[in-house]
Amino acid sequence: MRRKTSLHLKTTGALIKGQVRSRLSVCLNRIECSLRSQGSTLVFLHKIIHQETSSEIHSDLASDNIQTDYMQCNLFCQHVHLRGTIQTVPIGYISSCFSVKNGTPRQPTICGPSRATLQIQQSVFNNPEHSLVGLDNYSHVWVIFLFHKNGHLSYKAKVKPPRLNGQRVGVYSTRSPHRPNALGLTLAKLDRVTGDTLHLSEIDMIAGTPVLDLKPYISDYDSPHSRVDMDTDTYDCGVQPESTSVPSEDGTTSVETLHSDSVASSSCTVDPQLDLGVERRDSHSTDPRILHSIDKSKVHIRHPGDASSSYAPKYQGKDITTVLGELKAYISEGHDPFTLGSSVGKSQASDGPKAKPLEPVEDSARPCYGEEAYSTIAGWIREPPVTSLEVRFTPHAERELGEFLAPINTESRDRPRFRFLRGPKEAAAAIRGVLSADPRSVYRRSRCKDRLFFFTLDTADITCWFGQGFAEVLRVRLVAVGKELAS
Numbered sequence: 001m002r003r004k005t006s007l008h009l010k011t012t013g014a015l016i017k018g019q020v021r022s023r024l025s026v027c028l029n030r031i032e033c034s035l036r037s038q039g040s041t042l043v044f045l046h047k048i049i050h051q052e053t054s055s056e057i058h059s060d061l062a063s064d065n066i067q068t069d070y071m072q073c074n075l076f077c078q079h080v081h082l083r084g085t086i087q088t089v090p091i092g093y094i095s096s097c098f099s100v101k102n103g104t105p106r107q108p109t110i111c112g113p114s115r116a117t118l119q120i121q122q123s124v125f126n127n128p129e130h131s132l133v134g135l136d137n138y139s140h141v142w143v144i145f146l147f148h149k150n151g152h153l154s155y156k157a158k159v160k161p162p163r164l165n166g167q168r169v170g171v172y173s174t175r176s177p178h179r180p181n182a183l184g185l186t187l188a189k190l191d192r193v194t195g196d197t198l199h200l201s202e203i204d205m206i207a208g209t210p211v212l213d214l215k216p217y218i219s220d221y222d223s224p225h226s227r228v229d230m231d232t233d234t235y236d237c238g239v240q241p242e243s244t245s246v247p248s249e250d251g252t253t254s255v256e257t258l259h260s261d262s263v264a265s266s267s268c269t270v271d272p273q274l275d276l277g278v279e280r281r282d283s284h285s286t287d288p289r290i291l292h293s294i295d296k297s298k299v300h301i302r303h304p305g306d307a308s309s310s311y312a313p314k315y316q317g318k319d320i321t322t323v324l325g326e327l328k329a330y331i332s333e334g335h336d337p338f339t340l341g342s343s344v345g346k347s348q349a350s351d352g353p354k355a356k357p358l359e360p361v362e363d364s365a366r367p368c369y370g371e372e373a374y375s376t377i378a379g380w381i382r383e384p385p386v387t388s389l390e391v392r393f394t395p396h397a398e399r400e401l402g403e404f405l406a407p408i409n410t411e412s413r414d415r416p417r418f419r420f421l422r423g424p425k426e427a428a429a430a431i432r433g434v435l436s437a438d439p440r441s442v443y444r445r446s447r448c449k450d451r452l453f454f455f456t457l458d459t460a461d462i463t464c465w466f467g468q469g470f471a472e473v474l475r476v477r478l479v480a481v482g483k484e485l486a487s
């Protein structure tokens with residue numbers, strides 16, 4: 001194997017010129033060192049050399065990809081020496097309606113109809129379809145992939161996200177594809193599973209993207225809001241609970257619901273220190289955007305006007321806002337919510353405060369808890385300094401798009417046909433999604449305002465231009481390679 005590898009390295013090395021050649025040879029030397037010292041990594045290294053480096057080099061000799069491979073090998077070898085072996089082999093490669101980076105949505109939510117398939121490689125599992133059994137129970141899947149088309153590893157500690165229109169932030173506060181380990185993470189919609197293939201939509205990956213891993217999206221684990229909901233479920237036990245409020249040593253009040261026929265108990269902990277006002281701001285910070293969550297409180301109150309409040313768990317017929325308002329009053333004023341009215345569980349605290357009818361909690365006085373109560377995001381994500389664009393089609397472009405057929409359409413073979421998208425309507429929605437988010441780089445926006453913008457969507461080449469606050473689609477043509485696919 002080693003001889004074969006060396007031979008391959010020599011052949012590949014002969015193709016490389018100048019600086020790139022010398023860089024790669026350093027890299028190859030390191031790999032050979034690794035081969036000598038790390039017998040077990042031989043297969044993987046061979047894969048890197050064979051699949052990643054050589055195919056890219058042959059197709060794109062002078063490109064930056066060589067540097068990427070060089071850097072990747074370099075990083076890899078450092079790891080082999082310092083940290084042991086890290087084996088990462090793609091489980092499959094994305095086939096998607098985006099063939100190049102230009103015009104690919106920056107996040108999956110931008111363009112719902114963006115579709116893709118992923119076939120699990122036979123080389124990873126003998127029966128790749130077995131690895132997907134049960135996955136069709138989930139609507140969404142995390143896709144962990146490599147930004148394999150990042151031409152060069154010019155990553156920097158600070159980046160300029162296009163939505164920030166030139167402002168710099170730390171790379172780790174962004175989803176920039178330019179990062180030291182070029183890993184991407186996309187929450188894709190899982191439309192269906194057929195055998196060894198996943199059918200996805202809402203994706204932001206280009207065709208050929210190597211996928212390293214898949215995990216089901218489980219809101220109970222992956223969404224802080226759901227975690228909160230699980231905690232508040234302690235109010236909705238389904239059986240008449242006997243409740244007792246137990247002040248604990250750390251000053252929190254724990255409300256325990258005891259099931260008479262079971263040893264199981266669930267608890268809801270309220271920290272009076274926290275004032276139940278979730279919109280606490282950091283005492284050290286004057287930045288009004290810094291909103292801090294209550295980490296320890298397992299209580300979640302939704303904003304009274306929040307549409308989601310209809311989902312609020314109920315305790316003994318009362319919505320959670322009311323129950324927590326009562327709890328808050330209990331904590332701050334001594335009203336015992338558990339001795340109020342007949343529908344509420346009895347308090348077992350004999351020396352607890354006397355029952356008093358509660359005043360209805362004023363909306364303004366209620367804590368205003370939105371979803372941000374449990375997760376916070378940078379203000380610019382929802383309110384970026386760039387505005388979204390109106391998207392128009394010229395009548396000509398509209399006609400051209402209308403000519404396209406869905407993949408399964410059996411009509412005339414002369415008409416252009418999509419591979420992924422389900423017809424012109426879906427394509428129009430995808431184009432609107434991509435363009436309204438202004439896919440141009442900051443440089444293009446400011447320096448090349450008047451230039452035409454081209455991108456490819458499925459089998460269509462789109463030409464458009466940008467004006468003040470809008471993007472207009474001028475032409476929709478079948479891509480050259482798409483012709484073969486469409487026939």
Ligand SMILES: C[S@@+](CC[C@H](N)C(=O)[O-])C[C@H]1O[C@@H](n2cnc3c(N)ncnc32)[C@H](O)[C@@H]1O
Pocket residue numbers: 101102103104105106107108146147148149150175176177183184185186187204205206208209210
């Ligand atoms: C901003 S990244 C976000 C990706 C992912 N959702 C994440 O947060 O990690 C999405 C952009 O990466 C680029 N991209 C997609 N697939 C790529 C690949 N295989 N190699 C390099 N760049 C890619 C496209 O330009 C796309 O607009």
